[in-house]
Amino acid sequence: GFGLLFVGIGFMKDAFEPLEHSRRVQELFVSLGHRPFLAILAGTGITMLLQSSSAAIAIVQLLAVGGAFGSDWHVALNIAIPFVLGSNIGTTITAQLAAIQTNVNARRAAWAHTVFNIAGVAMGYPFVHLGWFGTFVSAICPWTLGPTTIAMSIAVAHTAFKLADAAIWLPMAGLLERFVVRVVRERPGDAAMRPIMLEKHLLDTPEIALEQSKREIVRMAKTAKRALCASIAGIAENDARKLAAVREIEDFIDCFQLEITSYLSALSSRHLSEEVSIELPVLLHTVNDLERIGDHAVNIAEIAERKMDQKLLFTESALAEADRLKREVDQMFDYIIGALQNNDVEQAKSALTNEKHLNRMQIEFRRSHVDRMRDGLCTPEGGLIFIDLVDNIEKIGDHLTNIAQAVIGGLQWAGVEPKIAQNPHMID
Structure with missing residues (x-):
């Protein structure tokens, strides 16, 4: 599965090659780069459609490497970063969809993930809008920005954002837990004594x-x-x-x-x-x-x-x-x-x-x-x-x-196997 991700990236590189040389595409991305909020929304939408933040960020990296964000690599990095932040919001859709038919604890975990990511982007937005975050990433990278290093710099930006997000939320984990418990209420039947982990x-x-x-x-x-x-x-x-x-x-x-x-x-x-x-x-x-x-x-x-x-x-x-x-x-x-x-x-x-x-x-x-x-x-x-x-x-x-x-006996049954009860509510 992990190897297939790279195969897919190779296919995407070939598919996006025409876009990399399109003047209109470059103008569109440069325009979004000057409007970070719209770029975050675009990154969110792309990730929701793909249901994979890895794939969405890979697309941004491929476009940046191909020059779709322009030939000024510092500007290209500042354009790419809002898309990366948006992918962190978009990736929460996967957990939300998975939690729809599950128990209250699974729904709360999904919402904790969503709040964690959205709040992190909200806190990071001013630094991105002012260009400070891009400057910080350039400063900590031990290489000169260029066509061969822009993809790595985008990856460093994503990693730095996630580490900062985690560092901020770690001392407030209890606050986050209380918030999602208050927001995500139990449905009728959730409180009953019944299995909650049989997904x-x-x-x-x-x-x-x-x-x-x-x-x-x-x-x-x-x-x-x-x-x-x-x-x-x-x-x-x-x-x-x-x-x-x-x-x-x-x-x-x-x-x-x-x-x-x-x-x-x-x-x-x-x-x-x-x-x-x-x-x-x-x-x-x-x-x-x-x-x-x-x-x-x-x-x-x-x-x-x-x-x-x-x-x-x-x-x-x-x-x-x-x-x-x-x-x-x-x-x-x-x-x-x-x-x-x-x-x-x-x-x-x-x-x-x-x-x-x-x-x-x-x-x-x-x-x-x-x-x-x-x-x-x-x-x-x-x-x-x-x-x-x-x-x-x-x-x-x-x-x-x-x-x-x-x-x-190591959970090994040596006797007659018990009959499995059949019932109309059996899981498919």
């Missing part, structure tokens, strides 16, 4: 698309942990609001599953490397495990509602055991999230240690609760609810174990 444009670059999918799986894991924490807190505290939140979070988890699965399904139809092909089914299996964790969180919420409806209470011993289970599965979740984020095998192995603890706790707590029922310390109904709670947490540990084993 269709990336599907043609499978390695990047796969990395974005992994990031969304990490977000899904964090969301599943929220559901679990809310459900266990709800059953321990008899808090109806936390139990209602569990179902809302489960809807988010289902949304993650649907969109990530659809995205990975669309990715599977592309030309993939062997490594990406191997990882795809493992990631699908991981998504399914996280969705099942969300289901178990809802199960716990339903158990809690039964407990509240029947006005049952856990004993202090049962509450202490529930808290131990929560802390163990919380730690296991943290290890899993860290393992997924960093592909950290050691954290995945630590999660497996937690799973062994959960299994032992399940056996121990079931026995101790049977003893409490036998001793009349709790009702049979309360005992069944507690055992259901313990069993659901243990099953959550099993699903987290599947994910840990996938990370330890």
